[in-house]
Amino acid sequence: MNPSTEPDAPGTGMLQRAFAVMRALGEIQPEGGRVTRIAKAVGLTQATVHRILHALIAEGIVEQDQNTKLYRLSVDFFALAAQAGNPSGMRALCRPALLRLCASLGDTIFLLVKSSFDAVCLDMCEGPLPIRSFTGDIGGRVALGIGQGSLAILAFLPEAEREEIIRFNVPRLRSYGVLDEVYLRTEIERVRQLGYAGRNSGVLEGMAGVAVPIIDRTGCAVAALSVGTLSARLGEDRLPMVVELLKRQADLIGPQVNPFDVAMRRPMHGLTRAMTTEPIA
Missing domain, CATH: 1.10.10.10 (Winged helix-like DNA-binding domain superfamily/Winged helix DNA-binding domain)
Incomplete structure (x- = not known):
């Protein structure tokens, strides 16, 4: 309104x-x-x-x-x-992992968290290469299902919640011109089988990414660690190593996430904003 x-x-x-x-x-x-x-x-x-x-x-x-x-x-x-942007301690918890991954890989690392029907960039560690991402800088927001980080979160949500998000977000994703519900569901199933999201969609020309979910003690995806880099740096020869490093850090973080943290568990929080937010180009 x-x-x-x-x-x-x-x-x-x-x-x-x-x-x-x-x-x-x-x-x-x-x-x-x-x-x-x-x-x-x-x-x-x-x-x-x-x-x-x-x-x-x-x-x-x-x-x-x-x-x-x-x-x-x-x-x-x-x-x-x-001062107010880290109510859950998630940024402090994940910051060492972001620094380690950035130093090891030489690429930009993102921490995305779920916020209602969106994923929000809570933190990032910039590598030396110029890249573009869907969320942009810290605080950037994108519909769940767009970009590797948000797709990794969406794929590992409880089924009922995942279905509701798909229903709500499909009209928002269509503005990209390359996504529909069949495509999204195919990608979600692929991510669930592989355990990571890592196929370059081509939406951001020359850019590629790979992401793994951060799973808390209840088995729910609350966040994702994501690498943003140039397409040439994420070929089949390097991809397994990047995925392994991401998974190792995500596995260390997951058990430390407070499963009762209200800041990470507000499925309807931001509904009005999600309904009025234009997808990020």
């Missing part, structure tokens, strides 16, 4: 609009944006957006470049987000 037309509950209207503005700014980081662009993105009047921006500036959440007059999220905002 458009923020400008959504009925306000007492005390919530301006807060909802402020978060809409912050999300819009997040989408256009780091260059920032003008009031006109932000207003168009959130469906509010320029006057309203201008008031919200200056209220956020007063709180240190937004800053305005004095030369370009563009608005962007402030350093203080990212410092605050970093």
Whole structure:
């Protein structure tokens, strides 16, 4: 629902609009944006957006470049987000593994976690090669089923939950032009048989990836370790070694994940956002 037309509950209207503005700014980081662009993105009047921006500036959440007059999220905002961004301890738990894998392989390593119908990049360790990924930087979000990391998670979810996600996500995946339900189910079965996701879909030209699920003590996939690299670096001769290293680290992490951590177990969390999120190109 458009923020400008959504009925306000007492005390919530301006807060909802402020978060809409912050999300819009997040989408256009780091260059920032003008009031006109932000207003168009959130469906509010320029006057309203201008008031919200200056209220956020007063709180240190937004800053305005004095030369370009563009608005962007402030350093203080990212410092605050970093403090709150690891409620489950998952990042701290997995960080040593990411560093080890990056050093051993010389490629970029991603940690993806499940968030409702999406996978979110919780952490990454960049290798020396320039790559592109579906989630982009830390905090990036992609529909489960797109990209090797999210596919590895989806394939090893409980069947009932997996079926519900497939039903919900198929319309979102079709915008890529190469995926349909038959393709997705075939890929899921393949990943379940192999224990990893590692076929280059060709959606990101020249890029390849391989990922393994992180399985907690209940047998549920809560995250994935993923390698992003150039297609030439993930041939049949190197793939088994990469998979083995990923699995070794995932097997060490899995038993340490708290199976009762609410941050990792909210199947309906983010439903509204998932319904309005455009797939990441």
